[in-house]
Amino acid sequence: MLGLAVGLFGISFGVLAVASGLTAAQACAMSLLVFTGASQFAVVGVIGSGGSTAAALGSALLLAARNAAYGLAMSDVIRGRLPTRLLGAQLVIDESTAMASAQRTPADRRRGFWLAGASVFVFWNLGTLLGALGGDAIGNPETYGLDAAFPAGFVALVVPHLAKFEGRVVAAAGVALALVLVPVAPVGVPVLAAALAVLLGLRHPGTAPADGQRAASA
Amino acid sequence: MSWLAIFVLAAGAYALKALGVLVLGGRELPAPVARCVALLPAALLPALVAVQTLTTDDRWVLDARAAGVGAAIVAAWRRAPFPVVILLGAAVTAGVRALG
Numbered sequence: 646m647l648g649l650a651v652g653l654f655g656i657s658f659g660v661l662a663v664a665s666g667l668t669a670a671q672a673c674a675m676s677l678l679v680f681t682g683a684s685q686f687a688v689v690g691v692i693g694s695g696g697s698t699a700a701a702l703g704s705a706l707l708l709a710a711r712n713a714a715y716g717l718a719m720s721d722v723i724r725g726r727l728p729t730r731l732l733g734a735q736l737v738i739d740e741s742t743a744m745a746s747a748q749r750t751p752a753d754r755r756r757g758f759w760l761a762g763a764s765v766f767v768f769w770n771l772g773t774l775l776g777a778l779g780g781d782a783i784g785n786p787e788t789y790g791l792d793a794a795f796p797a798g799f800v801a802l803v804v805p806h807l808a809k810f811e812g813r814v815v816a817a818a819g820v821a822l823a824l825v826l827v828p829v830a831p832v833g834v835p836v837l838a839a840a841l842a843v844l845l846g847l848r849h850p851g852t853a854p855a856d857g858q859r860a861a862s863a
Numbered sequence: 864m865s866w867l868a869i870f871v872l873a874a875g876a877y878a879l880k881a882l883g884v885l886v887l888g889g890r891e892l893p894a895p896v897a898r899c900v901a902l903l904p905a906a907l908l909p910a911l912v913a914v915q916t917l918t919t920d921d922r923w924v925l926d927a928r929a930a931g932v933g934a935a936i937v938a939a940w941r942r943a944p945f946p947v948v949i950l951l952g953a954a955v956t957a958g959v960r961a962l963g
Contacts, residue, residue, distance in 0.1 A: 647949060667864055674866075678873035681880075688864070688872065698868045702875070709876045711907060716883025718903040723884050730888070734881035739911060746904035790956030793928045796915040797935035797952020799908050801945050806905035815902050816909040823910035827918045839910030843902040847895055 647740060647761075648768040650794040651682075653786045655772020658685055662777060665693030669777035676773035680766065681738060684708045687832065707833030714840045715742040722754045736762025739795075743802040811846045818842035927963060931956030 655676065662672035667689065675685055684705035691701035716737045722745050723733035736758070744761035745754045786792065806812040819839035826835035892900065916932040917923055935952035943951070 650949070650953070665864075671864065671866065671869055675869055675872070678869070679876045681876050684872070684876060692864050698864060701864070702868060702872055705872055706875045706879070709879050711911075712876070713879045713882045714903050714907055716880050717887055717900050718883070720884050720887035720900075730884055731881065734884045735877060737880040737884065739908075742904055743908050746908075787960070788957065790927070790931055790953035790958075790960065793916070793931035793935075793956035794949050794953040796912040796928070796932045798945070798949045799912045799915075800932060800935045800952070801939045801943075801948040803905070803908050803912065804939050806908070811902070812905045815905045819906035819910040820913040823914050824917065824923070827914060827923065828921050832920065836907060836910045836914055839906050840903055842906040842910075843899040846898055846902040846905075 647794070647798050648764045650786075650791050650798075651740070651765050652768035652772040653783055653789075653791055654682065655769040655774075656776035656783060657772075657786050658682070658689070658769075659773040659776020659778070661686070661693065662689045662773075663779075665689040667692070669774075672777040673770070673774055676770045679705075679709075680735060680769065681705075681709045681712060682769065683739075683833075704832055707831055707837075710833060711739075711837045711840070712737050714837070715739070718742060719745060719758060722751075722758050724755070733758070733762070736766060738762065738765065739799070740765045743799050747802040747805050749805075815842045815846050818845050927956045927959035930959045 658676065659669075659672050662675065662685075663669060667675075675688070679685055687704045687708050688701045691704060692698070716734065719733075719737055719742055723730050723737075725733075741758050741762035745758035748754045748757045803816065807816060819842035822842060823835040823839045826838055830838070887900070891897075912932065916928045917925065931952045931954075934955040935948050938948045938951050
């Protein structure tokens with residue numbers, strides 16, 4: 646389901662990347678190696694509007710910085726030998742973190758992480774390939790409301806975090822912090838700064854936020 | 864854009880992702896730190912939803928996305944299945960957009 650939306654956005658990334666002057670091979674290499682949708686769209690947006698490479702890399706890396714916070718949260722989910730963890734690290738993105746952290750048991754978290762990460766990886770790269778080769782048959786994904794499919798999916802995966810008081814406090818503070826920063830901070834900083842909201846959790850003792858909650862499934 | 868720039872970006876993006884995974888590496892953390900780490904998704908994901916729904920670039924925007932995600936919130940609150948929540952969010956957004 647989310648895979649389909651990811652694939653269609655992959656197509657529009659491929660189309661935009663080629664339109665902004667990248668070769669099809671470069672567009673595909675970016676989706677394989679960078680594999681962070683928001684950062685990739687930022688790069689082709691900046692390049693396409695005549696911005697410098699440095700500006701493109703700067704905003705892309707700022708947007709990618711939240712993956713560092715996700716990596717911390719996923720460090721007990723991505724277990725195993727070093728090669729497994731190095732591979733898992735490449736799949737640390739919004740979708741895999743959201744899917745894993747919505748689950749109740751450690752085994753389900755691991756399964757959620759790898760399933761979501763792998764399916765987004767496959768659909769994102771297939772979409773990029775199609776789009777870069779000129780398969781722009783679908784038009785603008787926004788016509789179908791697909792840009793809202795991502796926040797809608799995250800909403801479903803956030804519900805278990807809101808079961809506990811501390812989860813609600815932290816979530817509300819994160820939202821407020823991010824929205825206040827949007828007009829004044831560079832793109833990428835507001836969501837990253839929302840991580841500071843976890844400090845409020847220290848004041849409200851409790852167990853892990855997803856405990857005792859229904860688990861969403863892909 | 865050069866291949867070098869793409870590889871620099873790939874290396875930077877991977878380093879950010881791997882940082883947390885490898886630094887903690889699944890080891891036991893002091894309780895307060897572990898609690899903060901466990902709360903990171905609760906802090907970041909709602910903020911991401913808010914930014915994806917209510918902003919464009921550096922502006923606050925109230926448009927069709929808010930209607931779609933609002934519908935998704937109601938559906939999620941009523942325990943609708945995951946695919947239903949996503950479909951509803953996209954469909955309501957597309958509908959409001961088509962009307963507007």
